[in-house]
Amino acid sequence: MAAAAGVVAAAGSAQQLGQLLRQPGGSLVVVHFWAPWAPQCAQMNEVMATLAKEHTHVTFVTLEAEAVPEVSEKYEISSVPTFLFFKNSQKVDRLDGAHAPELTKKVQRHASSSSVSAGSNDSAKEDLTARLKKLINAAPCMLFMKGSPKEPRCGFSKQMVEILNKHGISFSSFDIFSDEEVRQGLKTYSNWPTYPQLYVAGELIGGLDIIKELEASGELDTICPKAQKLEDRLKALINKAPVMLFMKGNKQTAKCGFSKQIIEIINNTGVDYETFDILEDEEVRQGLKTYSNWPTYPQLYVKGELVGGLDIVKELKESGELLPILKGEN
Structure with missing residues (x-):
């Protein structure tokens, strides 16, 4: 099932989506999980239609999230709009929310890298490692979590934020839902398979269980930098x-x-x-x-x-x- 160039295809089932994901030569497929009741989804569908005309070698697909629940569940779609990026039927990136400039940027980045030869994989890994190091060292205390401190999007992340705030710890955060490359790459880089992950001075401290243990032993206050009083x-x-x-x-x-x-x-x-x-x-x-x-x-x-x-x-x-x-x- 091939989508016509410059046109946004609609997938109404897991089978249809599977067929659309199987594009020749590992070319990029962008899937918009949307809902008819959300006005921001309609706006992003218009953005997709424009991008489809500009990037004729990219396959753009819309999928009504609630109409195909098994697919939404498989890809952890908890809100709309959400965009997933695929190559060779494998998910390579993700974007949550109605961010037209970010969607455009990600499409351009992944579409251009589709035409790069496989021999550049090593340099891509090097680029990702450099990016991860930069993020980890972006603040003395960095929390990689699902969502933001104001709106955590999983119970573990919420508990972690509550502990850090309770102890007056100064920290910055990164929403791993906003970047699939970072989300997957950090698991390998840190050899730690789950989130949240807390780093201090560029070193991994651990996840929620470790932080709870450090809190119980009184070590947390000595490890993490305190927030400066206002x-x-x-x-x-x-x-x-x-x-x-x-x-x-x-x-x-x-x-x-x-x-x-x-x-x-x-x-x-x-x-x-x-x-x-x-x-x-x-x-x-x-x-x-x-x-x-x-x-x-x-x-x-x-x-x-x-x-x-x-x-x-x-x-x-x-x-x-x-x-x-x-x-x-x-």
Whole structure:
């Protein structure tokens, strides 16, 4: 059963899907598990139709997840839309959710690698190993889990997050559902077959059972880095430079009119300063309002002390006091 080039095929059974997966030469097959009641699925079907016209050597397939439950169960489809990528009937990648740019990127990556000769397998393994090392070392404490800390997608991952949070441990996470290559590759790399997996300083600590044992023995607190208290973090940020501006955006791109005006005023003084984008960090954005007892942004600090917002800075500029204050002369 061959799908016409540039057209999205529909699979209504496990047999039909099996036939569509058997494409000659190991070419790429992308399967969209969808549901008619989900509007985001309809949008992604349109994206698929566009991609099918651009990538005529790729087979695109839609499969109604709830209509073929045995297939959905086999591939652990727990939400729609979900996209699976196949070569030689073997799953090589996965994408959960309606992420059109990410779908386009994955199709381009896998479609281009389909035409690469088998002799490049060693270099592909090297690339994956380098990528895994980079991810493992992305933070002092890295958790590879199903879902995110806010929305764990399995009971073990949920328990792991709860333990780490209970102990005030600072960690970053990676959703292994978002990348099938990482999901499978990390099992081999770490010689650990299940998730979640916790790494500290680039070394595998283990899964949930190990973490529970370390918690019971009191060793967990000595192994994992503690989260910095918010007040300490705010003090450190405020004192990061003699003149610190907390704003929406950065020096190059202000993301609100008030921030843009205050940057223009400070730039005209010729004084060096650093900025912090409060849009990038909700914890700092909310915490600094309370800490400084100042409800709005931007906020300007000199030598760790709050000067004020845009109105105060304008007044200081008019009175000629701004430059001496920025230079720390007042």
